[in-house]
Amino acid sequence: MKMSDEGFLRPVAQAEVASETDDLIAQVCPGAVVQIDRHDGPFDADWGPIRELATGHACDPEMRYQGSSGGALSALLQYLMESGTVEGVAQTVIDPGDPVANTSQLSRTRDDILRAAGSRYAPSAPLERLFELMETPERLAFVGKPCDVAALRAYARHRPEVAEKFPVVLSFMCGGIPSRKGALAILDKMGVGSEDLSDFRYRGQGWPGKARAVTRSGEVQEMTYAEAWGDFLSSRVQLRCKICPDATGMTADIVCADAWYGDERGYPLFDEADGRSLIIARTELGQNLLEAARSSQFVATQPATVQDVGLMQPYQARRRRLVLSRIAALALIGRIYPRYRGLKLFQAARRSGALAHFRSFAGMLRRSLTKRTALSR
Numbered sequence: 001m002k003m004s005d006e007g008f009l010r011p012v013a014q015a016e017v018a019s020e021t022d023d024l025i026a027q028v029c030p031g032a033v034v035q036i037d038r039h040d041g042p043f044d045a046d047w048g049p050i051r052e053l054a055t056g057h058a059c060d061p062e063m064r065y066q067g068s069s070g071g072a073l074s075a076l077l078q079y080l081m082e083s084g085t086v087e088g089v090a091q092t093v094i095d096p097g098d099p100v101a102n103t104s105q106l107s108r109t110r111d112d113i114l115r116a117a118g119s120r121y122a123p124s125a126p127l128e129r130l131f132e133l134m135e136t137p138e139r140l141a142f143v144g145k146p147c148d149v150a151a152l153r154a155y156a157r158h159r160p161e162v163a164e165k166f167p168v169v170l171s172f173m174c175g176g177i178p179s180r181k182g183a184l185a186i187l188d189k190m191g192v193g194s195e196d197l198s199d200f201r202y203r204g205q206g207w208p209g210k211a212r213a214v215t216r217s218g219e220v221q222e223m224t225y226a227e228a229w230g231d232f233l234s235s236r237v238q239l240r241c242k243i244c245p246d247a248t249g250m251t252a253d254i255v256c257a258d259a260w261y262g263d264e265r266g267y268p269l270f271d272e273a274d275g276r277s278l279i280i281a282r283t284e285l286g287q288n289l290l291e292a293a294r295s296s297q298f299v300a301t302q303p304a305t306v307q308d309v310g311l312m313q314p315y316q317a318r319r320r321r322l323v324l325s326r327i328a329a330l331a332l333i334g335r336i337y338p339r340y341r342g343l344k345l346f347q348a349a350r351r352s353g354a355l356a357h358f359r360s361f362a363g364m365l366r367r368s369l370t371k372r373t374a375l376s377r
């Protein structure tokens, strides 16, 4: 995976790709296809398979503080390791040589998991070392973006040993991957040169926590989450994420998100508060894991309803409902787009009115024709 001029990680062929490998890529790459084979819980048109819905947080106060939301994902990972369910976790962590970027890590201790906690709104490729990981003797948990998880599940359909290697797969709701240029623009606004940077956090250390840059001389610059995401990152999200029908991680065993508190109109507030994750157990395995982590006091939870999730994550529901009209615009002008199977997009689309569909269709058409967006293979 190499950083493109636009600031996204893209696969680069290092040798000629055999045609059967090319076929396999076409069946696995989430830029080409996203598929849900089966689900073992009730399926909600907006939120996908649901076995259990809760809000909650890590019982370990440091994990709750360091975590992006309530540290629930990290706490579940710690439980998985300490209970012996897995021996390690394949996850994404800050790149020590480039603090705005991500790298992959095989975590084996609580401290490793704590170091990886918190969201980094920058390109990541947690599957780039998959073949290396397949050679290790241990069973591992995997955490990645919804598209990483969909790719891992798709690859496991072709290589069953992948499912044995990764018996538990976790994810988070994803608003999309911003270009690396988003983080550089934040640094620019803070007046910090990337050559002066010694540490950078997108958020976490509180909920939602601030974007925080520390220079080599120890000077600290901060920016609120609302400003960092709203003014610098969200506008630099790649096209593939804007037409993602699976940004809520429907193929994971458990998915976590921000359990935002809303204002009187139901729109999320980003005021600082004690961390709170939204937790959706999607499979029987995920539900059992959540139950076990709760009774062993790794996570504390409260029940939630589908209506609660709609108030916490209105943007996710809106995007999923409008994916079909956006794709229709791309199809009309002959642009490529991924194939989606088993994702019940028509059910989701029916929840939006004709005017919203028309606007999203026209907006995508306009942006595509003015070449401000393009999906590249």
Ligand SMILES: Cc1cc2nc3c(=O)[nH]c(=O)nc-3n(C[C@H](O)[C@H](O)[C@H](O)COP(=O)(O)OP(=O)(O)OC[C@H]3O[C@@H](n4cnc5c(N)ncnc54)[C@H](O)[C@@H]3O)c2cc1C
Binding pocket: 066, 067, 068, 069, 070, 071, 072, 073, 074, 075, 091, 092, 093, 102, 116, 117, 118, 119, 120, 121, 122, 123, 124, 126, 143, 144, 145, 172, 173, 174, 175, 176, 177, 178, 256, 257, 258, 259, 277, 278, 313
């Ligand atoms: C790019 C991105 C977009 C997001 N968009 C939304 C959104 O729209 N709505 C929402 O509710 N939540 C979103 N999240 C998720 C949210 O920020 C929290 O991760 C989630 O609420 C779980 O919080 P937690 O405290 O339980 O997780 P933590 O305990 O903090 O664990 C976070 C986990 O995410 C992994 N991780 C961090 N950054 C990346 C990355 N770039 N790629 C792959 N893995 C990573 C870490 O390795 C860690 O395992 C997004 C996260 C990312 C990285």
